[in-house]
Amino acid sequence: MSLKITFKRKEDTLHLINRYTHIEVYFTGPTQYFPLVRKLLTTAIDNSSDAMHLKHNYINAFACPTKKNSCYCVVRSSEDGNIVNCTVCSVSATITSDHWYWFESGPVESNNGTQIKQVNHQSSDKNILDKEPKLKDLHRLFDSSAAHFLTIGTALDVEVDDLSHSEKSTSDKLRAVFKRWIDSNEGVTWRNALQVCEDYPKKFGKVKAGVDKFLESDRALKEYLKSIFLSFHPL
Structure with missing residues (x-):
């Protein structure tokens, strides 16, 4: 399920995906709103649990970057702050800083997991484009x-003159073009890739449709957007 959320007159999207064992949450808006979105979701779950006389037994977690398919990095509150422990790894995995925007904090190593301390982050737009x-x-x-x-x-x-006379296949030449673009580190975004399609609609109209479809897919959300997991356990 996808919902439109408006902050300061700018519309972003909240994606909720039911994985049966847990709910994946993705938000396309600026990272400064991640903690608020998490709070809204957990409050809604708490209210629903109260209405149905259920325990508040969900947990917040990330997919473990070390063992993505079998381990989660669970975030729990403590008197000293939030503690992160992996469900499978003996030592908590190192998590990229982008994940911590959900909690307005950054990780610090501790003996029993990864402890979170408050740090200041610059807000940045995490729109997939x-x-x-x-x-x-x-x-x-x-x-x-x-x-x-x-x-x-x-x-x-991107420099392409040398590719014109290359014996490589057109597919390999295309790969070289994108490789050079990425290596240039100049405006390498999905937004600019789509701009190429929009500038040449007759040549790349079908490509644009395919890119748009991909960027809206679960696969792209997992690949390019950070998520929190609300994992539910039997009572």
């Missing part, structure tokens, strides 16, 4: 139009 695309996704989505690698490279301000 402003994320850096991965080479494999760009190549897959644009490969049907690989014959236009020169147009794509020129639009992305």
